Amino acid sequence: MRTLRFLLVKEFKQIFRDKGILPIIFIMPMIQLLIMPLAANFDVKNINIAIVDHDHSSYTQKLVTKIASSGYFHIAGNNRSYDEAMRLIEREKADIILEIPVNFERNLIREGSQKVYLAADAINGTKSGLGASYLTSILADFNNQVRMEWLQGQPANIQSINVEVSNWFNTYMDYHKFMVPAILALLVTLVGGFISALNIVREKEIGTIEQINVTPIKKWEFILGKMIPFWLIGVFDFTLGLIIARFVYGIVPAGSLAVLYLFVSVYLVALLGFGLLISTYSDNQLQAMFVAFFFIMIFTLMSGLFTPVENMPQWAKVISNLTPVTHFVQVMRMIVLKGSGFADIKWQLLIEIGFAVVLNGWAVWNYKKTN
Amino acid sequence: MQPFNRLNHRTLMGSVIIEHIKKTYDKGNVLALKDVSFTVNEGELFGLIGADGAGKTSLFRILTTLLLADEGKATVNGYDVIKDYKQIRGCVGYMPGKFSLYQDLTIEENLNFFATLFATSVEENYDLIKDIYEQIKPFKDRRAGKLSGGMKQKLALCCALIHKPAVLFLDEPTTGVDAVSRKEFWEMLKRLKEQGITILVSTPYMDEATLCERIALIQNGNILSIDTPENITKAYPRKLYALTASVVHKILSDVKAYPEIASCYSFGEFLHISFKNDGKDNTKELLQHLSQKGFKDVTIKEIEPTVEDCFIELM
Numbered sequence: 001m002r003t004l005r006f007l008l009v010k011e012f013k014q015i016f017r018d019k020g021i022l023p024i025i026f027i028m029p030m031i032q033l034l035i036m037p038l039a040a041n042f043d044v045k046n047i048n049i050a051i052v053d054h055d056h057s058s059y060t061q062k063l064v065t066k067i068a069s070s071g072y073f074h075i076a077g078n079n080r081s082y083d084e085a086m087r088l089i090e091r092e093k094a095d096i097i098l099e100i101p102v103n104f105e106r107n108l109i110r111e112g113s114q115k116v117y118l119a120a121d122a123i124n125g126t127k128s129g130l131g132a133s134y135l136t137s138i139l140a141d142f143n144n145q146v147r148m149e150w151l152q153g154q155p156a157n158i159q160s161i162n163v164e165v166s167n168w169f170n171t172y173m174d175y176h177k178f179m180v181p182a183i184l185a186l187l188v189t190l191v192g193g194f195i196s197a198l199n200i201v202r203e204k205e206i207g208t209i210e211q212i213n214v215t216p217i218k219k220w221e222f223i224l225g226k227m228i229p230f231w232l233i234g235v236f237d238f239t240l241g242l243i244i245a246r247f248v249y250g251i252v253p254a255g256s257l258a259v260l261y262l263f264v265s266v267y268l269v270a271l272l273g274f275g276l277l278i279s280t281y282s283d284n285q286l287q288a289m290f291v292a293f294f295f296i297m298i299f300t301l302m303s304g305l306f307t308p309v310e311n312m313p314q315w316a317k318v319i320s321n322l323t324p325v326t327h328f329v330q331v332m333r334m335i336v337l338k339g340s341g342f343a344d345i346k347w348q349l350l351i352e353i354g355f356a357v358v359l360n361g362w363a364v365w366n367y368k369k370t371n
Numbered sequence: 372m373q374p375f376n377r378l379n380h381r382t383l384m385g386s387v388i389i390e391h392i393k394k395t396y397d398k399g400n401v402l403a404l405k406d407v408s409f410t411v412n413e414g415e416l417f418g419l420i421g422a423d424g425a426g427k428t429s430l431f432r433i434l435t436t437l438l439l440a441d442e443g444k445a446t447v448n449g450y451d452v453i454k455d456y457k458q459i460r461g462c463v464g465y466m467p468g469k470f471s472l473y474q475d476l477t478i479e480e481n482l483n484f485f486a487t488l489f490a491t492s493v494e495e496n497y498d499l500i501k502d503i504y505e506q507i508k509p510f511k512d513r514r515a516g517k518l519s520g521g522m523k524q525k526l527a528l529c530c531a532l533i534h535k536p537a538v539l540f541l542d543e544p545t546t547g548v549d550a551v552s553r554k555e556f557w558e559m560l561k562r563l564k565e566q567g568i569t570i571l572v573s574t575p576y577m578d579e580a581t582l583c584e585r586i587a588l589i590q591n592g593n594i595l596s597i598d599t600p601e602n603i604t605k606a607y608p609r610k611l612y613a614l615t616a617s618v619v620h621k622i623l624s625d626v627k628a629y630p631e632i633a634s635c636y637s638f639g640e641f642l643h644i645s646f647k648n649d650g651k652d653n654t655k656e657l658l659q660h661l662s663q664k665g666f667k668d669v670t671i672k673e674i675e676p677t678v679e680d681c682f683i684e685l686m
Contacts, residue, residue: 006487010476017475017514207471211530214435215488216461 003217007225015229025195029187029237033244037179047131048076050085050094057105063142067098072134082117089121096120096131108146169254169337176249181332182305184241189325190296192234192268196275197292199226200367201282223364227272234268235261245336254339263331263345266352270324273359280366299325324355385413385448385537385569387434392443394429394592403429404592407443411571411585416564418583419573420678426592427573428468431542434571435465448537448569461489464531468543470523474516478507478526481515482533489534496535499566503559504529521552528559532568539563541572545579557582577679588682595685600678607676607684609633609645612654616669625664629657636683643680644671 016022049067053060067073076094079085088094099117107114118135120128203209212222245251253260275292282288302316303309303325309317320326327348334340387410394404404426411417419427432438434447436456444451450458472481482504486493497504507525510518515526524544531539541560545553557579560570572583580586581600588595588603596603616622619642626642627635631653635644646653654671661669676684 003487003490006484010473010480010484013480014473014475206474207467207469208473209471210437210467210469211465211471211485212488213437214460214463214465215485216457216490217488 004221004225007221008228011225011229015233021195025191025233025237026240029191030240030244032187033180033183033241034248036183037176037249045072047073047096047127047134048088048094049073049096049098049131049135050077050079050088051075052079052082052085052097052099054102055100055104059105059108059146060100063100063139066142067135067138070134070138072131086119089119094121095124095127096135098135109150177251177337178333180245180249180251181336182329184238184245185325185329185332186300186303186305187241188234188238188264188268189271189299189328191237192230192271193275193296194289194292195233196226196230196272197278197282197288198275198285199230200276200279201285201288204282205284219364219367223276223360223367226276227269227360230272230275231265231268234271235264238264251336253336255335255341259340259342259345260332260335262342263328263335263349263352266349266356267324267328270352270355270359273356273363274324276363277359277366280363299323302326303329305329324352327351385567386446387411387417387448387538387569387571388446389430389434390444392430392433392440392445394426394433394438394440402592404433404440407589407592407594409587409594409597411569414564414567414569416560416570416582416584417572418580418586419571419589420575420577420580420586420682421573421589422575425589427589428542429592430589431465431540431571431573435463435540436460461534462537464534464536464539466527466531466539466541466544468546470515470527472515472523472527472530475514477512477514478518479511481526482529485530486533491534493533496533499535499563500529500532502562503532520548521555524548524552524556525559528556532563536568538569538571541570543573543575545574545576553579577677577682580678586678588678588685590682590686596681603678603681604676607681610649611674611676611680612644612646612671613638613674614642614644614669614671615640616666618666622661622666622669625661625666626657629660631656634684638679643674 015025051064051067053064064075064078068075077085077088079088082097082099085094085097085099089097097117097119099119101114101116104114104116116139118132120132122128200209203212242253274295278288278291278295282291298319301307302312302320302323304320305325309320309326309330312320331340331345331348334345389410390408392404392407395402407426407430419430421427429438433440434445434452436452436459439453446452447459448462450456450462452459473484476484482493486495493500503525507518507522507529510522515523518526528541528544531541545556548556553576560572560582564570574580583600585597585599586603587597596606598606614622614626619637619640623635623637623642626632626644631646631648631651633645633647635642637643644657658669658671
């Protein structure tokens with residue numbers, strides 16, 4: 001035990017004396033947590049629309065006003081021809097073209113129907129997709145208005161299903177609430193993953209591991225001496241993140257803090273095991289950095305942080321479930337937003353325990369004192 | 372089994388026995404050590420002398436249980452390097468050629484740290500390191516990375532000694548250290564030897580060989596010779612002469628071409644030469660030969676061979 005205590009003292013002294021690593025561990029995650037959730041916003045606003053109105057009637061006037069006042073669209077131009085509007089798209093000035101044919105009003109009144117043409121620039125898939133669907137719903141709404149006007153007096157004929165949507169757990173669909181817990185998970189992963197991956201390999205590079213290896217120190221003592229400081233740093237960073245979430249974004253975990261910390265504790269053990277495993281396989285810091293970067297990149301992109309896991313093809317779902325980050329992001333959102341309790345996350349917890357046992361066991365096994 | 376081991380252990384206390392050790396790298400393509408065998412006695416100051424790449428470090432790493440040999444057997448302090456690696460790690464001190472202490476910890480912290488790893492304390496064996504530690508004590512709060520080469524080396528020696536090892540392995544401790552510090556270092560080693568510690572030291576410097584009790588000359592993974600430095604120099608097969616002239620470098624090819632010459636190589640400002648047949652008056656004939664060639668100011672005198680001469684002879 002005395003040996004372990006000295007190892008910890010030594011490790012902490014080294015961390016606090018390293019003027020390069022210290023700010024990375026403590027300040028960088030905080031700065032990122034203040035910037036990333038504000039930037040990573042999937043609400044699509046300011047869609048530039050070019051309108052080609054061949055009709056110039058009072059109905060088209062009403063339609064354009066309705067589009068402009070929806071808040072999602074910005075009228076980039078009223079063009080005389082489709083070609084002219086197309087040029088706006090080519091110059092990236094517009095995202096969507098709405099072409100209204102001649103006799104729009106007349107046909108709508110006389111025949112009860114009229115087609116409009118809608119073209120979207122699909123280079124940015126999200127923007128064009130959402131833009132087109134917003135526009136479609138505005139058109140549908142407009143259509144209903146017109147019908148209401150014309151069918152006054154025969155209200156019995158109108159049959160429509162009204163869908164009332166209520167958003168639970170994040171009532172105002174506030175994107176920050178969705179992203180902050182996940183980005184906090186990402187930052188804990190980045191800090192914990194990288195510093196643990198770089199640590200043993202650093203001792204290899206400087207040569208201090210030679211000197212350690214000829215001592216009677218036990219493998220588990222050495223590995224534990226490496227794990228505990230990073231575990232504490234991880235928990236500290238996480239706490240700091242929760243405080244920022246509370247005071248900057250007003251997010252208070254709906255679920256129990258105890259369950260949240262229990263999960264983070266187990267997750268960090270799994271993550272540090274992953275870092276140490278990389279460290280034992282690498283010969284120098286550059287190698288360890290690249291390998292860690294490769295995996296953490298995959299973990300992050302497949303974790304459901306940015307794109308829902310449910311949207312992935314079956315094989316990708318399997319990969320996604322094989323990374324510890326996925327379950328952590330999921331549980332973070334469940335506990336923080338939904339207020340899930342221990343019973344709801346026990347499977348994820350079991351999975352993380354599995355990761356922790358396998359990764360750490362592998363790291364201890366692979367760390368050889370003799371070549 | 373147990374009583375036998377203990378007896379065995381006591382008789383071999385402090386000694387290092389190496390039998391037919393072979394080590395290759397790169398799946399057998401690079402031969403580092405081929406069939407090396409020798410014994411270091413208890414309390415001996417033993418030198419492993421060889422050029423860079425001769426296999427010194429590989430041998431040290433095998434003996435300190437950091438590396439596994441392909442073939443052969445070795446015991447340190449009576450413990451087998453493979454079976455009893457745990458015991459060996461507790462009773463040997465190892466100072467690698469490269470400075471391997473924590474550069475971001477201070478002198479005192481490094482020392483305390485390694486004392487703890489060996490489950491001892493600095494106070495417990497302070498008398499052993501006192502002489503050395505006193506010299507760096509004024510800087511005990513300075514980080515190891517900021518120390519001069521000589522001080523680093525003293526600190527490394529302190530850390531290797533802190534648990535009072537039975538055998539001390541020093542891998543090229545004086546490489547890259549100034550002449551004064553080197554001299555000091557060897558004096559420290561002599562004092563440690565008096566305390567009964569077996570010391571195995573490797574060095575590429577031939578002049579340090581005479582400071583050891585016994586030496587092994589190693590070249591390309593082969594042991595060329597093992598003996599006391601005196602015996603090794605005595606065993607030089609011929610008389611050795613030092614030749615000097617104002618234009619030594621020009622004379623070299625003419626001397627080499629002389630038919631009676633057995634060996635000839637430059638050695639500092641001299642040429643060291645020996646003749647095939649020591650019975651004749653070789654020097655006079657050679658001088659005559661050289662003066663015919665136009666070299667007038669040549670002098671030749673007989674000298675005692677050094678370890679380096681023996682090494683070159685054996686190579």
